[in-house]
Amino acid sequence: MPSKRSFCNTTLLKKNLSRFWPLWGGAALVGFLIPLWMFLNLGRYGAVHLSQEDFAYTIYQVVAVIVPGLTFGYAILCAMMVWSYLYSARSVGLMHSLPIDRTCLFVTNTLSGLAMMLIPYVTTGILVCLIALGWGFLDIGAALEAAVVIILITLTFFGMATFCAMVTGNIFALPVFYVILNFVFPTLEALINSFSQMFLVGVTGVYDGKLEVLSPLMRLYSKLNTGNYSDEPARLVGASTAAVYGLVGIVLLILSWVLYRMRRSESAGDVVAFRWLRPIFRYGVALASALTLGWLLYEIIWYPIFQTGYYADFVPMAVCMAVTGVIGYYVASMLLEKSLRVFRRSWPGVLTVCAGVVILCGCVRFDLLGMESRVPRQEDIARVTVSVAGQDITVTAAQPGYVNQVLEIHRSIVENADALREADRHYEAGDRLGTEYLNLRYYGPKGDVLLYRSYRLPVTEKGLETSGTYEYMLQQFLTDPDVRLSQVEFSSDSEIVDITLSDYLTGEEYVCEPVNFESIYEAYLQDAREGNLSEYNGLVYDEHESYTYPGDLRIQAVTRREMAVDSETGVGTSGGEYRYVELSPRMTHTIEALQKAGLLTNEMLAAWNEDYDAAVPATVQRG
């Protein structure tokens, strides 16, 4: 008669808990300090100002801020304990000769690990809840929600740690693999971005977190929060993220079980437990070494002496990466073979590393992946921000003509990428007026960044005069009256609530009567249309633009929705949009309107003119 199959061995479970009690007992003791501190404080001061809302908020804060990091660190310690037997031939010999199968061993050790992780949380949580109950501010719903999220985070990190424990046979490699697994993808993204930046025109090394989703710790920290507690009831935002990662943790545990069944006892002591994983380890280490140390070698040897301009040289970089890639390959081989004698018959691997590194370097340098030449499709763009020449201009999908204009400028730059690289390498003043920094940031409908590019553009007189060049198109765009107007105009559902004139000579501020809001705002828009605002004269530097009156105007407008909120709260106008206008003699319409409104007196204007004339050099014509 077949015997009943068991999935958990109580002897082993008890043995694990009794063997490793200092770990979970110590953690529980540290956790116990929280309810103890709470109890002593409440005993002394009482809970007069504490509500269920405060309890919920605090517990959510703990879950969002403390639990992910704490669990991340604690999970690897628990995994190192329960799976430690896999890393010594003696211990694995005993455990695998016992009359239980691998599934039972795996389940029992997994349950032991999870128990060790959860015991400190459970004891601390129960004590905190009992104290809160005693003082009457327990929010049981929040406590249960927090408990569920803690379990999910525990599953996530213990699943990851167990997965790492299965692929290695060396206890020292386990925490290293765990950290790598958690951060490898964002790190790789940051490395490749930075690497691309060294070769490609416009590509930035800015880490944009596209692969953050593959790092549970980073993602949990960016998604888990308590919302806007001052405006709405306390809530735990991002619990669904924890649920997804909890599921991933379960999947990793299942995968670990499969690996455990495949795993051979004799792999104890090996850095990588499975033969089929060895090439991944070897070439992974080689790639990481090439990307980091190769770059460093280039920066030390080539960059200070031979590189001209901003962009890196392909061949020296490829050589540096190949050298360090090969070193990485040999280091990985030594770790795998547990021997320094790994050089014989290694030439196929070395050739593969060199070829791989050259291909990678070439792919980036010659933009085979299309990073440099990438321009978003107009239909995908919700808005685009153009930052250049001290101006930040935003155009939206509702202005298709302008979006198209920006795309044309972008395409023109991309088509001239080689010329820009060359110009950067061999700087010649010639008819160059200067260098402008153009940042283009495209957003999708959900507010996500579709593409971010940052260009260093040489601006020449010839370029400004020749139709079809990026300088010409950029100048046309920046000096377009409607574009200028769109940047200063408030949205149609906004209402002006304040106009204040500041006089820097006297330090006085003059608040405008609401009856004059409209006329001053209209005059300001008229000056914008006519290009009288000093900030909107495009790429052409006009020296007199830098001189202004010693006074400015602050215009505040709020939307009707914001006004409604303000009237409910009765705490005054808090939100809205502002325009800070530096006044100058060119802004004739605004000056006139301010005079008519009685804000700007003749005496003030005379004093401002005197100050302006004194500041502007004689060589500069007055605007």
Next chain:
Amino acid sequence: MIEVQDLVKRFGGTTALDSACVTVPDGAVYGLVGPNGAGKSTLIRHITGVYRGDRGQVLVDGEPVYENPEKKALVAAIPDEWFYFPSATVRDMMRFYRGFYPNFDTDRYERFKEVFSIPEKSVIRRLSKGMQKQVAFWLTMSCRPKYLVLDEPVDGLDPVMRRQVWSLMMSDVAEYGTTVLVSSHNLRELEDVCDHVGIMSKGRVLLERSLSDLQENIVKLQVVWPTEKVPVLPADLPVLHTSHVGRVYTYIVRGSAGEISRRIEESGPMMLEALPLSLEEIFIYELGGEHYAVKEIVL
């Protein structure tokens, strides 16, 4: 019965077991002998279900032992390096074994306290190597296994304790029909206790037979020839080794003593005497053909 059939095991580029075949009959005391690196410990780890072979199979009572808790419960082993938890006492380890082996005999464990004279509350890590080995025997034999698998079991034990341990095992064999598979380099000791022997070399089992068959099938002959000119022995006589001191020649020949003596008699020796071979001698001469002849090293 333990059957190892055509078992192959490779570690990287090294073949540790090369189509090894072993049959350990029920109730036998089977001695597994072989030089260092022959694959004895590897074979034992397969029999205890620790290793999975690349090819072939290991059967206990007709069923594969790997991942088979029912069959593994019948086998208790003392490996060459016995593992205990670092802070465990003898009693802790007893509780651990008791939780896994269904036949664990607590009364027997209690009775063995007197035999081994080691305080139960001793932390095993702090005991001497020999005492740790005693603890291993204490616990393993308390499991009342049907198959007792021992890898270099008495290393580190003093002569008195060795005798006591063998005596305990032999009484189990006699009383309960326990089957013992033991690997050892101490051939003199094995000769006293084993009834079956398997000789391993380079991952293969060269021969396995009952000890009596083995001893009957190989003979040492001391021959004194009448003249200094030694007659040529028949070409088909399977001589494994020849040596001489003066006119006294020693031949190790495969075959029965009677038959071999009769054939050599035909060559007219002055004197001929057949002597039994010890297990150690059989081991050395059998492995001589495997390029394992003992080299006389002079420094």
